[in-house]
């Protein structure tokens with residue numbers, strides 16, 4: 001059925017963006033039972049004049065809007081089961097000689113000294129490098145070279161990157177911002193989704209915030225928590241890259257659980273043992289190249305449990321300091 005034949009009453013359900021466009025132009029709704037074409041034919045000239053549109057142009061506009069929305073939905077719904085990283089060369093030009101495959105639901109950590117090339121590796125994945133970055137690495141999607149439009153069209157990005165700083169250029173409430181994102185993603189219930197994302201973000205951070213808080217008033221930790229919850233629940237990107245989440249006042253364990261729950265590939269650059277040992281494996285970067293790939297061993301997993309207990313004790317001390325209490329008892333680390 002063409003758009004002109006569609007009953008006008010079905011427009012909000014079938015093509016919500018087109019329905020919103022009509023509301024935004026302040027055009028009057030159709031008589032009961034009318035199709036979109038009949039509505040268009042019956043629109044008073046002055047309403048069209050006020051909207052700055054001609055009759056034929058309006059149908060053309062609506063049809064293009066519907067087609068674009070459909071193309072966008074098809075592009076972002078494509079499943080990513082794996083990313084393959086084909087090695088390039090380190091800063092000295094030595095070949096990496098590696099082929100690594102990352103699967104959906106996997107956490108991969110990237111460790112290495114300052115300046116060794118961790119961010120470069122994330123950037124190679126972000127731009128789906130094809131031998132055209134300083135490292136010469138290549139990235140395959142589901143085992144094949146990604147088409148060029150994948151790399152360059154911003155609305156078809158596979159990768160959501162959570163960077164260290166997030167500056168908001170608009171002054172919206174948290175609820176408005178996330179609802180806006182949900183609408184762009186064509187989520188069925190944007191209001192409900194916004195509340196879910198906010199509740200999740202609040203579960204990740206010690207300092208809770210209200211839905212009506214302005215985004216510019218969020219602390220660093222709150223912003224981070226919001227971006228993580230948004231990336232986990234609302235982002236269509238099947239790959240999430242994180243450049244450090246330590247020291248941001250975020251519950252890192254929960255954040256990772258949330259992110260991998262959505263069958264995403266999570267790559268995280270970190271020196272935090274809590275995060276580095278939670279991944280199935282970690283890439284050791286030296287001198288711009290992947291020097292080693294370490295699978296997390298059984299002994300390391302056992303140590304992770306100890307480190308988690310240590311971290312819980314430290315968090316408890318932090319909470320007490322925050323509450324203005326003294327820390328005077330002799331501290332012991334229970335095993």
Ligand SMILES: Nc1ncnc2c1ncn2[C@@H]1O[C@H](COP(=O)(O)OP(=O)(O)OP(=O)(O)O)[C@@H](O)[C@H]1O
Nearest residue numbers: 089090091113114115116117118119120134135288
């Ligand atoms: N294989 C490579 N060939 C050439 N240049 C490289 C290579 N890998 C990294 N570099 C360059 O080295 C510099 C440092 O790399 P990068 O910023 O990725 O380090 P980092 O490990 O993230 O550092 P930090 O921990 O301080 O954030 C960058 O300019 C980067 O482009």
